Amino acid sequence: MRYVDEYRDADKARALATEIAALCEPGRQYKFMEVCGGHTHTIYKHGIDDYLPESVQLVHGPGCPVCVIPMGRVDDAIAIAEQSDVIMATFGDMMRVPGGRGSFFDSKAAGADVRMVYSPLDALTLARRNPDKRVVFMAIGFETTAPSTAMTVLRAAADGVDNFSVFCNHVTIIPAIKAILDSPDLRLDGFIGPGHVSTVIGCRPYEFIARHHGKPLVCAGFEPLDVLQSVYMIMRQLADGRAEVENQYARVVPWDGNAKALTAIAEVMELRPYFEWRGLGFISQSALKVRDEYAAFDAERIFDVPGVRVADPKACQCGEVLKGVIKPWECKVFGTACTPETPIGTCMVSSEGACAAYYNFGRFSRAHVHEATKR
């Protein structure tokens, strides 16, 4: 198990921590955003903060697909699920996400036919097995998940399954990063790039971040040492006065992404003019909808979708958490009114959400830093 030893090695972690500390310019503060919820998880679980000097701060980004679905879309989906001949198929993570009028769990308890599926292909299987029902798949996720939905629609079309459709809520990562870069609340020095989204889109789409915004981005793996090494690579770039896109996770992420996946998305879906993100508001060209050619598989055209808009609850600060403006524990209802059992905001629902990750692995000790970086 060479890799395990390589990445788990505490000595390596300490060595990296020392090198990161050595690269810090005295008096300068560094703020890096980890875009992906998977990284947030690793950072809390393994206490990566403990290995970083106090001047280096990691802030969470918008990369949790469940967290960014606005309340109104949940209500719309529930309105579809409540039709008498409908089976709504959804990932388990979506079940507890609160809309304005409750969650899928609530609507299931009230009699709607909502089923948890592992894959969009399972939703298609449901459609084949229930020819007298209309099966709708609640499609969510970034470019990691969109190819699976697209491939499933292509399969349904090829096989002529006419009682299957998708309620498309796929979002794209680049416009969200753009929105954060343009947001006045936050000054970032670099990005830890998402690992799995990048297996699909590759590294090129991030180049504008380096070129136009002058900020480094390093696509990173999910091992604790991957994250530390990526922080080191960003710090190295800053110290050298460079801003580039680098790939720390080349063992999984191809520089050009997955052409087959991108083709499938482009065949079935196109950009929406705008889409609402929970906490971030409307972002233009930031989400995907089903193309006219596949209208027969588009739940938004098959059903009367109310197009509900619901303001986030007053107490909820998910927007600030998703933009990295505040840390989860700085939200007023964190851990009191808002917990994984009774989530107010979405960041508390998915295990990838920053609030849930912090709630589950909550640790914030700077003690190890001084330990680790003592020279």
Added chain:
Amino acid sequence: MCLAVPTEVVELRVDEPDMAVVEVSGVRRAINIGLLASEGVRPGDWVLVHVGFAMSKIDEAEARATLRLLEELGQAYDDELAALAQPVEDD
């Protein structure tokens, strides 16, 4: 659904060319390998699976390291495995 899980390909489906049976932690399941058509997938290969689709090929050492990491996640990984093992719900 956010997790991508490394699995070992144990069998290609002859009847459905885009499908393969994979195994992880004793769980077997048919998944779609259409996204890796250009690279080709064979029994014994390790692939990263996300919501029923193979996203990329990875080497075995990387796969085992990732599995170790996932196992340490506890609940989140258990849920993902349970979802992966779950047959399509018939009511």
